[in-house]
Amino acid sequence: MLASPLHLEIGAGAVEGVPQLLHDRYISTTGSVLVAVGPSTGAEIWERLEPALPGATFHAVHEASLAAATELQAALGERGYDAVVAIGGGKTLDVAKYAATRAGIPMIAVATNLAHDGICSPVASLEHAHGKGSFGVAMPLSVVVDLDYVRAAPTPLVSGGVGDVVSNLSAIEDWLLAGAERGEPVDGLALAFARTAAEAVIGRTDSVRDEAFLVVLAEALVLSGMAMAAAGTSRPCSGACHEILHAIDQLFPGTAGHGELAGLGAAFATYLRDQEDRFEQVVTCLTRHELPCLPGEIGLTEEQFVSAVLAAPETRPDRYTILEHLAMDEDRARERVAGFVAAVHRVRSTVPTPADRPLG
Missing domain, CATH: 1.20.1090.10 (Dehydroquinate synthase-like - alpha domain)
Incomplete structure (x- = not known):
């Protein structure tokens, strides 16, 4: 058996369809998701999605570290979330992949750049006290790539x-x-x-x-x-x-x-x-x-x-x-x-x- 995302969408304005994706794919019919966002465009996208996700919670990810992933995992354990939606670049996605895997819930990757193959890989690269390590994780349940944000990202x-x-x-x-x-x-x-x-x-x-x-x-x-x-x-x-x-x-x-x-x-x-x-x-x-x-x-x-x-x-x-x-x-x-x-x-x-x- 081959693990793979159940859904892939690549296109301009793709982030607008995330709330509908959560509902149509039966990932979260109530909107009870934790939205993990990166330090650049993630917060902006969250503001656009928030009205359509009244049951969602915001969580900022500032670094690609094991500590940040552990913090996110702890936040996921505070209530019965259906999924985590990660919005940002590879670092934010890696933190969310690790946390979601450890918490045992699905993760949706919303990529805002195409810097490396971490957007869909079963690996999370995270910094820790002794350097940087690669950790095996579950692949995202769904991958969304919004080309509007990709085009706006630094080359x-x-x-x-x-x-x-x-x-x-x-x-x-x-x-x-x-x-x-x-x-x-x-x-x-x-x-x-x-x-x-x-x-x-x-x-x-x-x-x-x-x-x-x-x-x-x-x-x-x-x-x-x-x-x-x-x-x-x-x-x-x-x-x-x-x-x-x-x-x-x-x-x-x-x-x-x-x-x-x-x-x-x-x-x-x-x-x-x-x-x-x-x-x-x-x-x-x-x-x-x-x-x-x-x-x-x-x-x-x-x-x-x-x-x-x-x-x-x-x-x-x-x-x-x-x-x-x-x-x-x-x-x-x-x-x-x-x-x-x-x-x-x-x-x-x-x-x-x-x-x-x-x-x-």
Whole structure:
């Protein structure tokens, strides 16, 4: 059996239909729901929904932490809520997924940006006293993506999703490598979801300014969540790309967003595999969407990036990827990073810069 949302809606003005969704899908016929909102547009959306949800309670989520999720869980236990409706970006959704799972009630995800695949994944990434952890959670019962709010979000909170989806291709190669080298079981259905999501996005020439692209990107992020649900692990969407991401987060926190780092990690991992055509495709896609492909574009020196590459395997000691396979020492890692930087410049010399392209 495959866990999945029972309802998905992507479109302009989609949030207006949330009260009707709760009623028509028999999630809450009384409107007794807790509405968890993020610090940006969540409160504004709540004000629009409040008249149609007289039995609802408001709860502000200020950070993506285990403490915030525990606080929300406690609030859910104060009365017999039918569901929690989470409105905001990935951080707010992760807090609500964790709290709803622990409280044993359904959760509705109302996404206001497309920064990464957390909108539908069975994983919540939360900070705690010792860093950041990934926690297994139930998937949202329903996912709503309002394109009006997505378009109004800062561009990195939308284009970041491109980097996260494209990184699926690198994660897939790592999973297949683990299967060949270590006999790790590989789930074909999970691969199909993850690959379809990435391929749907990587070759498109339109941008986050175009509604058609936003619909495909939102669908791709949902498919990525489905891939993880099918696999029972983040394997189909997380390999060396995310090991590098986590290492950068630990060593140099605050450099860039999740999706941006995932895309950069995927570009480097693809370079390590000597997959020239795929490498060119990844770099071209990231460049088209103004996402970082070089250490300097996230404020790191090549030496700092080398240190992140060397530290990356320790972030997921149970996972076998191209990094574990190559087992590079410092000199070899430095050599490959220098080669990677040069290769990115070669590819970019043939790619039109954003200023050369008309706006969507």
